[in-house]
Amino acid sequence: MRENKGARKGLENLKVVYEIRGLNLDRFINAAKNRGIELYDIKKTGNKRMIVSVSFQKSQKFFAFAKELCYNIKKLRVKGRLYPLYSLYRSFGLIIGAVIFAFISVISSDTLISFTFTGSGSLYHREIEAYLYGVGVKPFARFSDFDLQLLEDGILKDNPYLSFAGLYKSGNRLVINTQLSKEKVETLTGSVYATYSDCDGIIESIKVYRGTALVGVGDTVKKGQLLVDGYTTVKEQIVKINVLATVTVKTYEEVIYRSDKDGEEEKAVIFAEQGLLDKSVVETSVEKKEDGGGFIYIVKAYYYRVIYSG
Amino acid sequence: MGFIENIKNCFGADELPKEPIFRAVLFGDSAAYLENVTAIARYEECEIVLSLKRGGLSVRGEGLYIKKYCSGDVVICGKIKALERV
Numbered sequence: 001m002r003e004n005k006g007a008r009k010g011l012e013n014l015k016v017v018y019e020i021r022g023l024n025l026d027r028f029i030n031a032a033k034n035r036g037i038e039l040y041d042i043k044k045t046g047n048k049r050m051i052v053s054v055s056f057q058k059s060q061k062f063f064a065f066a067k068e069l070c071y072n073i074k075k076l077r078v079k080g081r082l083y084p085l086y087s088l089y090r091s092f093g094l095i096i097g098a099v100i101f102a103f104i105s106v107i108s109s110d111t112l113i114s115f116t117f118t119g120s121g122s123l124y125h126r127e128i129e130a131y132l133y134g135v136g137v138k139p140f141a142r143f144s145d146f147d148l149q150l151l152e153d154g155i156l157k158d159n160p161y162l163s164f165a166g167l168y169k170s171g172n173r174l175v176i177n178t179q180l181s182k183e184k185v186e187t188l189t190g191s192v193y194a195t196y197s198d199c200d201g202i203i204e205s206i207k208v209y210r211g212t213a214l215v216g217v218g219d220t221v222k223k224g225q226l227l228v229d230g231y232t233t234v235k236e237q238i239v240k241i242n243v244l245a246t247v248t249v250k251t252y253e254e255v256i257y258r259s260d261k262d263g264e265e266e267k268a269v270i271f272a273e274q275g276l277l278d279k280s281v282v283e284t285s286v287e288k289k290e291d292g293g294g295f296i297y298i299v300k301a302y303y304y305r306v307i308y309s310g
Numbered sequence: 311m312g313f314i315e316n317i318k319n320c321f322g323a324d325e326l327p328k329e330p331i332f333r334a335v336l337f338g339d340s341a342a343y344l345e346n347v348t349a350i351a352r353y354e355e356c357e358i359v360l361s362l363k364r365g366g367l368s369v370r371g372e373g374l375y376i377k378k379y380c381s382g383d384v385v386i387c388g389k390i391k392a393l394e395r396v
Contacts, residue, residue, distance in 0.1 A: 029379060030349045038380035044353060 014056035021072035113172035121178025193230035195309035201251030211243035268297035
Protein backbone atom coordinates (compact mmCIF):
# COMPACT_ATOMS: atom_id res chain seq x y z
CA MET A 1 0.00 0.00 0.00
CA ARG A 2 1.53 3.31 -0.99
CA GLU A 3 2.19 5.61 1.93
CA ASN A 4 0.40 8.90 2.07
CA LYS A 5 3.58 10.89 2.12
CA GLY A 6 1.99 14.24 1.37
CA ALA A 7 -0.36 14.56 4.29
CA ARG A 8 1.37 12.52 6.97
CA LYS A 9 5.02 13.31 6.39
CA GLY A 10 4.94 16.23 8.77
CA LEU A 11 3.55 14.06 11.57
CA GLU A 12 6.25 11.39 11.53
CA ASN A 13 8.00 12.88 14.51
CA LEU A 14 4.85 12.99 16.58
CA LYS A 15 4.36 10.27 19.14
CA VAL A 16 1.42 9.54 21.36
CA VAL A 17 2.14 8.44 24.91
CA TYR A 18 -0.17 5.84 26.46
CA GLU A 19 -0.48 4.22 29.83
CA ILE A 20 -1.29 0.51 29.72
CA ARG A 21 -2.68 -1.35 32.70
CA GLY A 22 -3.15 -5.09 32.91
CA LEU A 23 -1.56 -8.41 33.61
CA ASN A 24 1.25 -9.93 31.59
CA LEU A 25 2.51 -6.79 29.95
CA ASP A 26 5.35 -8.72 28.32
CA ARG A 27 2.75 -10.60 26.29
CA PHE A 28 1.21 -7.31 25.29
CA ILE A 29 4.55 -5.99 24.01
CA ASN A 30 5.11 -9.09 21.87
CA ALA A 31 1.55 -9.04 20.56
CA ALA A 32 1.96 -5.43 19.45
CA LYS A 33 5.18 -6.28 17.67
CA ASN A 34 3.48 -9.17 15.88
CA ARG A 35 0.78 -6.75 14.70
CA GLY A 36 3.44 -4.55 13.15
CA ILE A 37 3.03 -1.77 15.69
CA GLU A 38 6.31 -0.12 16.61
CA LEU A 39 6.65 0.67 20.29
CA TYR A 40 8.93 3.30 21.74
CA ASP A 41 10.13 4.25 25.21
CA ILE A 42 8.61 1.25 26.93
CA LYS A 43 8.89 1.73 30.68
CA LYS A 44 7.29 -0.32 33.36
CA THR A 45 6.10 1.70 36.32
CA GLY A 46 4.78 -1.22 38.34
CA ASN A 47 3.70 -4.83 38.04
CA LYS A 48 0.63 -3.96 36.07
CA ARG A 49 1.43 -0.57 34.65
CA MET A 50 3.49 0.48 31.69
CA ILE A 51 4.12 3.69 29.73
CA VAL A 52 4.64 3.30 25.99
CA SER A 53 4.88 5.65 23.02
CA VAL A 54 3.50 4.94 19.58
CA SER A 55 3.89 6.91 16.38
CA PHE A 56 1.00 9.23 15.61
CA GLN A 57 0.08 7.37 12.45
CA LYS A 58 -0.26 4.08 14.33
CA SER A 59 -1.97 5.50 17.41
CA GLN A 60 -5.51 4.65 16.41
CA LYS A 61 -4.56 1.13 15.43
CA PHE A 62 -2.67 0.70 18.71
CA PHE A 63 -5.59 1.97 20.76
CA ALA A 64 -7.98 -0.44 19.09
CA PHE A 65 -5.50 -3.26 19.49
CA ALA A 66 -5.09 -2.65 23.22
CA LYS A 67 -8.84 -2.49 23.70
CA GLU A 68 -9.23 -5.71 21.76
CA LEU A 69 -6.87 -7.46 24.16
CA CYS A 70 -8.85 -6.01 27.07
CA TYR A 71 -6.02 -3.95 28.47
CA ASN A 72 -6.82 -0.63 30.09
CA ILE A 73 -5.37 2.06 27.91
CA LYS A 74 -5.22 5.76 28.58
CA LYS A 75 -3.82 8.45 26.34
CA LEU A 76 -1.50 10.70 28.31
CA ARG A 77 -0.15 13.24 25.86
CA VAL A 78 1.27 13.89 22.42
CA LYS A 79 4.98 14.63 22.13
CA GLY A 80 7.46 15.44 19.43
CA ARG A 81 9.14 18.36 17.71
CA LEU A 82 6.05 19.21 15.73
CA TYR A 83 3.68 19.16 18.70
CA PRO A 84 3.09 22.95 18.68
CA LEU A 85 2.04 22.78 15.05
CA TYR A 86 -0.12 19.79 15.80
CA SER A 87 -1.90 21.74 18.54
CA LEU A 88 -2.49 24.60 16.19
CA TYR A 89 -3.80 22.21 13.57
CA ARG A 90 -6.21 20.65 16.03
CA SER A 91 -7.51 23.94 17.34
CA PHE A 92 -7.22 25.85 14.10
CA GLY A 93 -10.90 26.69 13.97
CA LEU A 94 -10.86 27.90 17.57
CA ILE A 95 -7.85 30.09 16.92
CA ILE A 96 -9.41 31.57 13.80
CA GLY A 97 -12.63 32.25 15.69
CA ALA A 98 -10.77 33.91 18.56
CA VAL A 99 -8.78 36.09 16.18
CA ILE A 100 -11.90 37.17 14.29
CA PHE A 101 -13.76 37.87 17.52
CA ALA A 102 -10.90 39.93 18.92
CA PHE A 103 -10.55 41.82 15.65
CA ILE A 104 -14.25 42.65 15.47
CA SER A 105 -14.36 43.66 19.14
CA VAL A 106 -11.45 46.01 18.75
CA ILE A 107 -12.68 47.47 15.50
CA SER A 108 -16.31 47.75 16.56
CA SER A 109 -15.68 49.38 19.94
CA ASP A 110 -13.11 51.72 18.48
CA THR A 111 -15.43 53.03 15.79
CA LEU A 112 -17.30 56.25 16.34
CA ILE A 113 -20.92 55.94 15.23
CA SER A 114 -22.60 59.08 16.47
CA PHE A 115 -22.42 62.21 18.65
CA THR A 116 -24.51 62.96 21.71
CA PHE A 117 -24.73 66.54 22.92
CA THR A 118 -25.55 67.35 26.51
CA GLY A 119 -25.47 70.46 28.64
CA SER A 120 -26.53 74.00 27.94
CA GLY A 121 -23.96 74.36 25.21
CA SER A 122 -25.75 71.78 23.10
CA LEU A 123 -27.59 74.74 21.59
CA TYR A 124 -24.50 75.19 19.48
CA HIS A 125 -24.32 71.56 18.46
CA ARG A 126 -24.15 72.50 14.78
CA GLU A 127 -21.07 74.67 15.33
CA ILE A 128 -19.46 72.02 17.52
CA GLU A 129 -20.21 69.33 14.97
CA ALA A 130 -18.80 71.48 12.18
CA TYR A 131 -15.58 71.89 14.16
CA LEU A 132 -15.33 68.16 14.82
CA TYR A 133 -15.87 67.34 11.16
CA GLY A 134 -13.21 69.85 10.29
CA VAL A 135 -10.62 68.03 12.38
CA GLY A 136 -11.61 64.61 11.05
CA VAL A 137 -13.84 63.48 13.90
CA LYS A 138 -16.93 62.12 12.18
CA PRO A 139 -18.99 58.93 12.10
CA PHE A 140 -16.89 55.80 11.35
CA ALA A 141 -13.71 57.52 12.50
CA ARG A 142 -11.65 55.63 15.07
CA PHE A 143 -11.51 56.77 18.68
CA SER A 144 -7.89 55.78 18.83
CA ASP A 145 -7.09 58.29 16.09
CA PHE A 146 -7.87 61.36 18.14
CA ASP A 147 -7.16 62.85 21.55
CA LEU A 148 -10.24 63.81 23.56
CA GLN A 149 -8.34 66.35 25.64
CA LEU A 150 -7.14 68.18 22.54
CA LEU A 151 -10.66 68.14 21.12
CA GLU A 152 -12.05 69.70 24.30
CA ASP A 153 -9.52 72.52 24.06
CA GLY A 154 -10.24 72.94 20.38
CA ILE A 155 -13.99 73.16 20.90
CA LEU A 156 -13.57 75.86 23.53
CA LYS A 157 -11.23 77.85 21.33
CA ASP A 158 -13.53 77.54 18.34
CA ASN A 159 -16.70 78.45 20.27
CA PRO A 160 -16.26 81.54 22.46
CA TYR A 161 -19.79 81.27 23.84
CA LEU A 162 -18.88 78.03 25.62
CA SER A 163 -17.16 78.00 28.96
CA PHE A 164 -16.84 74.26 29.44
CA ALA A 165 -16.44 71.28 27.14
CA GLY A 166 -16.13 67.70 28.30
CA LEU A 167 -15.84 64.74 25.93
CA TYR A 168 -16.01 61.07 26.74
CA LYS A 169 -16.61 57.81 24.93
CA SER A 170 -19.74 55.85 25.67
CA GLY A 171 -19.80 52.65 23.64
CA ASN A 172 -19.65 53.81 20.06
CA ARG A 173 -20.93 57.29 20.84
CA LEU A 174 -18.94 60.39 21.56
CA VAL A 175 -20.70 62.34 24.31
CA ILE A 176 -20.05 66.08 24.15
CA ASN A 177 -21.03 67.96 27.27
CA THR A 178 -20.79 71.73 26.96
CA GLN A 179 -21.85 74.66 29.09
CA LEU A 180 -22.71 78.20 28.06
CA SER A 181 -21.20 81.21 29.71
CA LYS A 182 -19.89 84.62 28.68
CA GLU A 183 -18.80 85.47 32.19
CA LYS A 184 -15.41 84.87 33.64
CA VAL A 185 -15.23 81.75 35.78
CA GLU A 186 -14.34 82.55 39.34
CA THR A 187 -11.54 80.73 41.00
CA LEU A 188 -12.66 77.61 42.79
CA THR A 189 -11.32 77.87 46.33
CA GLY A 190 -12.88 74.78 47.87
CA SER A 191 -14.32 76.81 50.70
CA VAL A 192 -17.91 77.19 49.57
CA TYR A 193 -20.56 75.43 51.56
CA ALA A 194 -23.68 76.41 49.65
CA THR A 195 -24.79 77.47 46.18
CA TYR A 196 -27.46 80.12 45.82
CA SER A 197 -29.24 81.27 42.73
CA ASP A 198 -28.48 84.83 41.75
CA CYS A 199 -31.46 85.12 39.42
CA ASP A 200 -35.01 83.96 38.86
CA GLY A 201 -35.43 81.24 36.34
CA ILE A 202 -35.79 77.53 35.53
CA ILE A 203 -33.10 74.97 36.19
CA GLU A 204 -31.69 73.81 32.86
CA SER A 205 -29.03 71.48 34.23
CA ILE A 206 -27.39 70.73 37.54
CA LYS A 207 -24.18 68.85 38.18
CA VAL A 208 -23.15 68.22 41.73
CA TYR A 209 -19.70 66.78 42.31
CA ARG A 210 -19.79 67.41 46.07
CA GLY A 211 -22.80 68.39 48.14
CA THR A 212 -26.52 67.70 47.94
CA ALA A 213 -28.79 69.14 45.25
CA LEU A 214 -32.01 70.67 46.53
CA VAL A 215 -33.50 71.37 43.11
CA GLY A 216 -33.81 69.43 39.92
CA VAL A 217 -33.96 70.08 36.19
CA GLY A 218 -37.14 71.93 35.30
CA ASP A 219 -37.65 73.44 38.75
CA THR A 220 -38.49 77.14 39.00
CA VAL A 221 -36.14 78.99 41.32
CA LYS A 222 -36.00 82.45 42.77
CA LYS A 223 -33.08 84.75 43.28
CA GLY A 224 -31.37 83.88 46.54
CA GLN A 225 -32.78 80.38 46.67
CA LEU A 226 -30.50 77.63 47.96
CA LEU A 227 -29.69 75.24 45.12
CA VAL A 228 -26.94 73.00 46.48
CA ASP A 229 -26.20 72.51 50.16
CA GLY A 230 -22.89 71.49 51.65
CA TYR A 231 -23.71 68.23 53.33
CA THR A 232 -23.91 64.58 52.56
CA THR A 233 -25.17 61.51 54.34
CA VAL A 234 -22.66 58.84 55.32
CA LYS A 235 -24.12 55.79 57.08
CA GLU A 236 -27.16 57.75 58.23
CA GLN A 237 -25.00 60.54 59.56
CA ILE A 238 -25.04 64.02 58.06
CA VAL A 239 -21.55 65.22 57.27
CA LYS A 240 -20.72 68.78 56.36
CA ILE A 241 -18.68 69.21 53.21
CA ASN A 242 -17.83 71.99 50.83
CA VAL A 243 -19.78 72.28 47.62
CA LEU A 244 -18.49 71.69 44.12
CA ALA A 245 -21.29 72.10 41.62
CA THR A 246 -22.39 73.68 38.37
CA VAL A 247 -25.95 74.87 37.90
CA THR A 248 -27.36 76.30 34.67
CA VAL A 249 -30.45 78.45 35.05
CA LYS A 250 -32.56 79.69 32.19
CA THR A 251 -33.41 83.23 33.11
CA TYR A 252 -34.43 86.37 31.30
CA GLU A 253 -34.09 90.11 31.18
CA GLU A 254 -36.74 92.52 30.20
CA VAL A 255 -36.00 95.18 27.65
CA ILE A 256 -38.54 97.89 26.91
CA TYR A 257 -38.75 99.29 23.42
CA ARG A 258 -40.94 102.31 22.72
CA SER A 259 -42.30 103.27 19.36
CA ASP A 260 -45.09 105.25 17.78
CA LYS A 261 -45.71 102.54 15.30
CA ASP A 262 -47.59 99.33 15.60
CA GLY A 263 -46.23 95.96 14.51
CA GLU A 264 -42.66 96.58 15.46
CA GLU A 265 -42.19 93.40 17.48
CA GLU A 266 -39.25 92.32 15.35
CA LYS A 267 -37.50 95.62 15.78
CA ALA A 268 -38.05 95.34 19.51
CA VAL A 269 -36.42 91.92 19.59
CA ILE A 270 -33.41 93.12 17.57
CA PHE A 271 -33.10 96.10 19.87
CA ALA A 272 -33.18 93.84 22.92
CA GLU A 273 -30.62 91.39 21.48
CA GLN A 274 -28.28 94.25 20.59
CA GLY A 275 -28.40 95.42 24.15
CA LEU A 276 -27.68 91.95 25.51
CA LEU A 277 -24.82 90.85 23.30
CA ASP A 278 -22.93 89.49 26.29
CA LYS A 279 -25.82 87.26 27.30
CA SER A 280 -26.17 84.85 24.31
CA VAL A 281 -29.93 85.13 24.00
CA VAL A 282 -31.55 81.84 23.13
CA GLU A 283 -35.23 82.75 23.09
CA THR A 284 -37.39 85.89 23.09
CA SER A 285 -41.00 86.79 23.72
CA VAL A 286 -42.67 90.15 23.09
CA GLU A 287 -45.60 91.76 24.81
CA LYS A 288 -47.11 94.88 23.30
CA LYS A 289 -48.95 97.58 25.24
CA GLU A 290 -50.46 100.89 24.22
CA ASP A 291 -49.05 103.92 25.90
CA GLY A 292 -50.53 107.35 25.30
CA GLY A 293 -50.76 107.19 21.50
CA GLY A 294 -47.63 105.08 21.16
CA PHE A 295 -46.63 101.49 21.94
CA ILE A 296 -44.48 99.84 24.49
CA TYR A 297 -42.90 96.53 23.49
CA ILE A 298 -41.74 94.51 26.49
CA VAL A 299 -39.19 91.97 25.29
CA LYS A 300 -38.23 89.07 27.49
CA ALA A 301 -34.82 87.86 26.35
CA TYR A 302 -34.00 84.41 27.74
CA TYR A 303 -30.46 83.26 28.24
CA TYR A 304 -28.54 80.69 30.28
CA ARG A 305 -26.82 81.70 33.43
CA VAL A 306 -24.15 79.29 34.66
CA ILE A 307 -23.44 79.30 38.37
CA TYR A 308 -20.21 77.65 39.56
CA SER A 309 -19.52 76.88 43.16
CA GLY A 310 -16.42 75.34 44.57
CA MET B 311 31.65 -7.72 0.01
CA GLY B 312 29.18 -8.28 2.84
CA PHE B 313 29.70 -7.49 6.48
CA ILE B 314 30.19 -11.11 7.51
CA GLU B 315 32.61 -11.75 4.68
CA ASN B 316 34.64 -8.76 5.80
CA ILE B 317 34.85 -10.12 9.33
CA LYS B 318 35.81 -13.55 8.07
CA ASN B 319 38.55 -12.10 5.99
CA CYS B 320 39.80 -9.94 8.85
CA PHE B 321 39.86 -12.61 11.44
CA GLY B 322 40.22 -15.62 9.23
CA ALA B 323 37.40 -17.20 11.20
CA ASP B 324 35.85 -19.73 8.90
CA GLU B 325 33.54 -20.93 11.58
CA LEU B 326 31.47 -17.76 11.72
CA PRO B 327 27.89 -18.78 10.89
CA LYS B 328 26.42 -17.47 7.66
CA GLU B 329 23.12 -16.81 9.32
CA PRO B 330 23.77 -15.51 12.87
CA ILE B 331 21.16 -16.28 15.52
CA PHE B 332 21.25 -12.67 16.66
CA ARG B 333 23.38 -9.59 16.25
CA ALA B 334 24.11 -7.12 19.05
CA VAL B 335 25.72 -3.69 18.87
CA LEU B 336 26.70 -2.03 22.12
CA PHE B 337 27.01 1.72 22.43
CA GLY B 338 29.25 1.97 25.45
CA ASP B 339 27.29 0.74 28.42
CA SER B 340 24.29 2.99 27.86
CA ALA B 341 22.56 1.42 24.89
CA ALA B 342 22.37 -1.81 22.94
CA TYR B 343 20.85 -2.56 19.55
CA LEU B 344 19.84 -6.17 18.87
CA GLU B 345 18.54 -7.86 15.73
CA ASN B 346 16.64 -11.10 15.13
CA VAL B 347 14.78 -10.96 18.41
CA THR B 348 11.59 -12.99 18.26
CA ALA B 349 9.99 -11.92 21.55
CA ILE B 350 10.46 -10.28 24.93
CA ALA B 351 10.45 -13.11 27.43
CA ARG B 352 10.75 -10.96 30.53
CA TYR B 353 11.08 -7.30 31.11
CA GLU B 354 12.31 -5.91 34.39
CA GLU B 355 14.17 -2.77 35.19
CA CYS B 356 17.28 -4.79 36.10
CA GLU B 357 17.02 -7.54 33.49
CA ILE B 358 15.49 -7.95 30.08
CA VAL B 359 15.34 -11.46 28.67
CA LEU B 360 14.98 -11.71 24.91
CA SER B 361 13.81 -14.78 23.03
CA LEU B 362 15.81 -15.69 19.95
CA LYS B 363 15.31 -18.32 17.25
CA ARG B 364 17.33 -20.66 19.38
CA GLY B 365 17.65 -19.93 23.04
CA GLY B 366 17.58 -16.54 24.62
CA LEU B 367 19.66 -13.56 25.60
CA SER B 368 19.70 -11.83 28.96
CA VAL B 369 20.58 -8.16 29.24
CA ARG B 370 21.34 -7.14 32.81
CA GLY B 371 21.90 -3.73 34.20
CA GLU B 372 20.17 -0.86 36.00
CA GLY B 373 17.31 1.38 34.90
CA LEU B 374 16.81 -0.63 31.73
CA TYR B 375 14.02 0.26 29.35
CA ILE B 376 13.15 -0.58 25.77
CA LYS B 377 13.67 2.43 23.56
CA LYS B 378 12.27 0.80 20.45
CA TYR B 379 10.87 -2.61 19.60
CA CYS B 380 9.59 -3.62 16.22
CA SER B 381 10.04 -6.29 13.56
CA GLY B 382 12.72 -8.18 15.46
CA ASP B 383 14.81 -5.11 16.28
CA VAL B 384 15.21 -3.95 19.85
CA VAL B 385 17.01 -0.94 21.27
CA ILE B 386 17.65 -1.14 25.00
CA CYS B 387 18.77 1.89 26.99
CA GLY B 388 19.98 2.23 30.56
CA LYS B 389 23.12 1.19 32.40
CA ILE B 390 23.99 -2.14 30.74
CA LYS B 391 26.26 -4.35 32.76
CA ALA B 392 26.12 -7.71 31.03
CA LEU B 393 24.80 -9.68 28.07
CA GLU B 394 24.47 -13.41 28.57
CA ARG B 395 23.14 -16.28 26.47
CA VAL B 396 20.45 -18.24 28.30
